[in-house]
Amino acid sequence: MEDLLGNLGLGMSVALTAHNILFCFLGVLLGTLIGVLPGVGPVATIAMLLPITVGFSPATAMIMLAGIYYGAQYGGSTTAILMNMPGEPSSSVTAIDGYKMARKGRAGPALATAALGSFFAGTVATLVIAVFAPPLARYALKFGPPEYFSLMVLGLICAVALAHGSVIKALGMVILGLLFGLVGADLFSGMNRFTFGIRALSDGLSFAAVAVGIFGIAEILRNLENEREREAVITRITGLMPTKDDLKRIVAPILRGTFLGSLLGVLPGGGSILAAFGAYTLEKRISKRAHEFGQGAIEGVAAPEAANNAGAQTSFIPLLTLGVPANPVMAVMMGAMILQGIIPGPAVITRNPDLFWGVIASMWIGNAMLVILNLPLIGLWVRLLTIPYYVMFPAIIAFAAIGSYSIGSNEYDLYSLALFGALGYVLVRVGCEPAPFLLGFVLGPQMEEHLRRALIISRGDWSVFVTRPLSATLMVVAAVVLLVVFVPQIAKKRRTVFQEET
Amino acid sequence: MRDVRSLLQTGLHRHDLMVGLIFIAFALFFLAQTLGVVGFVALFTEGLAAAMLDAALPVGTARRMGPGFFPLLLTGLLFGLGAILVVRGVRATPDGAVQPMPWRGMLFILGATLFFGATVRGLGLVPTTAIAVLVASYASQRMTLRLGLILSIVLTIFVLAVFHYGFGLPLRVTGPWLDFVFGPG
Numbered sequence: 001m002e003d004l005l006g007n008l009g010l011g012m013s014v015a016l017t018a019h020n021i022l023f024c025f026l027g028v029l030l031g032t033l034i035g036v037l038p039g040v041g042p043v044a045t046i047a048m049l050l051p052i053t054v055g056f057s058p059a060t061a062m063i064m065l066a067g068i069y070y071g072a073q074y075g076g077s078t079t080a081i082l083m084n085m086p087g088e089p090s091s092s093v094t095a096i097d098g099y100k101m102a103r104k105g106r107a108g109p110a111l112a113t114a115a116l117g118s119f120f121a122g123t124v125a126t127l128v129i130a131v132f133a134p135p136l137a138r139y140a141l142k143f144g145p146p147e148y149f150s151l152m153v154l155g156l157i158c159a160v161a162l163a164h165g166s167v168i169k170a171l172g173m174v175i176l177g178l179l180f181g182l183v184g185a186d187l188f189s190g191m192n193r194f195t196f197g198i199r200a201l202s203d204g205l206s207f208a209a210v211a212v213g214i215f216g217i218a219e220i221l222r223n224l225e226n227e228r229e230r231e232a233v234i235t236r237i238t239g240l241m242p243t244k245d246d247l248k249r250i251v252a253p254i255l256r257g258t259f260l261g262s263l264l265g266v267l268p269g270g271g272s273i274l275a276a277f278g279a280y281t282l283e284k285r286i287s288k289r290a291h292e293f294g295q296g297a298i299e300g301v302a303a304p305e306a307a308n309n310a311g312a313q314t315s316f317i318p319l320l321t322l323g324v325p326a327n328p329v330m331a332v333m334m335g336a337m338i339l340q341g342i343i344p345g346p347a348v349i350t351r352n353p354d355l356f357w358g359v360i361a362s363m364w365i366g367n368a369m370l371v372i373l374n375l376p377l378i379g380l381w382v383r384l385l386t387i388p389y390y391v392m393f394p395a396i397i398a399f400a401a402i403g404s405y406s407i408g409s410n411e412y413d414l415y416s417l418a419l420f421g422a423l424g425y426v427l428v429r430v431g432c433e434p435a436p437f438l439l440g441f442v443l444g445p446q447m448e449e450h451l452r453r454a455l456i457i458s459r460g461d462w463s464v465f466v467t468r469p470l471s472a473t474l475m476v477v478a479a480v481v482l483l484v485v486f487v488p489q490i491a492k493k494r495r496t497v498f499q500e501e502t
Numbered sequence: 503m504r505d506v507r508s509l510l511q512t513g514l515h516r517h518d519l520m521v522g523l524i525f526i527a528f529a530l531f532f533l534a535q536t537l538g539v540v541g542f543v544a545l546f547t548e549g550l551a552a553a554m555l556d557a558a559l560p561v562g563t564a565r566r567m568g569p570g571f572f573p574l575l576l577t578g579l580l581f582g583l584g585a586i587l588v589v590r591g592v593r594a595t596p597d598g599a600v601q602p603m604p605w606r607g608m609l610f611i612l613g614a615t616l617f618f619g620a621t622v623r624g625l626g627l628v629p630t631t632a633i634a635v636l637v638a639s640y641a642s643q644r645m646t647l648r649l650g651l652i653l654s655i656v657l658t659i660f661v662l663a664v665f666h667y668g669f670g671l672p673l674r675v676t677g678p679w680l681d682f683v684f685g686p687g
Contacts (some may be wrong), residue, residue, distance in 0.1 A: 055670070168590075169518075172583040175583070176525070176528055182572065191559060220607070220611060220641075225601045225604045388644075394635045395635075398661055406672065411620065412619070413619070414622070422612055427524070430520045460565030
């Protein structure tokens, strides 16, 4: 306990420097902005901004980039409630009842509920990370190469299981990502792989270019398929404060949502989306007012909002303790850490305590800023939606190009950007998810390294992955998850879940 | 071109088939790179064992993996998944009506990106951004020259102020190709 307070104290001392407060604020501001605006998400934004953060200290960089992520969760719910347009996928659940509330003239209480629920969940999730991350990291220090390889297999399989659509396609996307991740010089032999003799490719494909291409450029192409004006029917907001009755109704859902979100956020493969959906389903099932769900039940706003924010934050746990990203945003954060010269993994807590605790403390501060940013300034955010898309996307292209180029001053990064933009678009068009691809891409080199090392240790004996107890456990879980998604009944259920969600 | 287009439209109707073919194409691409010409030919004439001996990227053994080992494993998996999808796709009914491909958007957006890459070193940040934004903006059917120019100018000023002066990214304002106009530096 004393440890915890001391650590949080250290974190606060880092997060509360004027410099870090400023960049935390910039991060959540930008996050809210992109959360409100459809068409650009946190993955592409964080990847585009990587070059700016190169000059920062690692803690400042991570504080700002993390702010973008959870800021986007807040912003996304604003448009979900006011206009039935979830800015982020994880807010789509909020739109169901939030928008109905807004239509009934209760937009204010819905927004306030979302903000309060998110803030409470953010606070709890911060504590959850602070309590559970250090022991997990200590435990992870015992991991050898076989455990790491199995852990990555499990992580990727979970990401596949939780992706929308066909499991086989998602598996293929993971493998395609792993293969593209191998482009460049092989660490063991120094031989160039898949570089076509281009020297600039020896360092591998630029992570930022691939991420921005497949998430940013591809998204723009999708939006250009069918250009129509966004109808900005803005609901007037009167009276922000929830009534006493409202408050009574939201307490339990927020608590349950926070709990579920914190738990599901840690799972690989889209923590916050799953959390929001799970929390909504749970509330609907146990509520005495089940019939009100879908008609503007305030519980249907409170629970998923708490859950997605808690999930967004606890999804940092696997990255900061195991070095395995749980979702595409964490994959980009991992890229940011590597760019800063920090290898994500269990050693981060002990080697860079200021970074670790500073980022965690900043989450709480950032969440407080978001409440202030969002509630009084809501009108401003909503007005942003009147910006037509044809003004927005050239700006995104410019930022994407400059961002991708300035990391390595390498023109091939722009060619990668265009290539992966086109590839990402085509693959999304035919029903493939980009998230498993990006996770495979960042994990490719590490997976190969751990596989090699594991088999060197075992002298070429593949059974090493199932004879070491921990590795065997991870492999069994991975196999069960994979089997489960192929069981017809569950496969059917999974399809309906994702349909309801979109 | 027409044939390619109609083929693509058919592909968009049959998602599984299309994805399967894409996966197989990538599997073969990476496989060919891993094995090299000699190894790739050997794979079809003499089988996998011979191909592994001739591979351009040495495969090695499980105990001492070469740079070709993991790629070979992955391409095998990808090929298998692609084959399953192709079989499933041939049997499946078409997925129904699809949106047309945004050819205009792809042309201007990818064109702007490639242009930026090809000229940013030579022309420098300002001219390249201005032209790339103008090109990219034409991806929208609603774009007019007036609006495009305004966007281009406003964004270029913004980018210069924020990225160059604000964050100090290492990009020259104008590049060496324009030194005869602006002088070096």
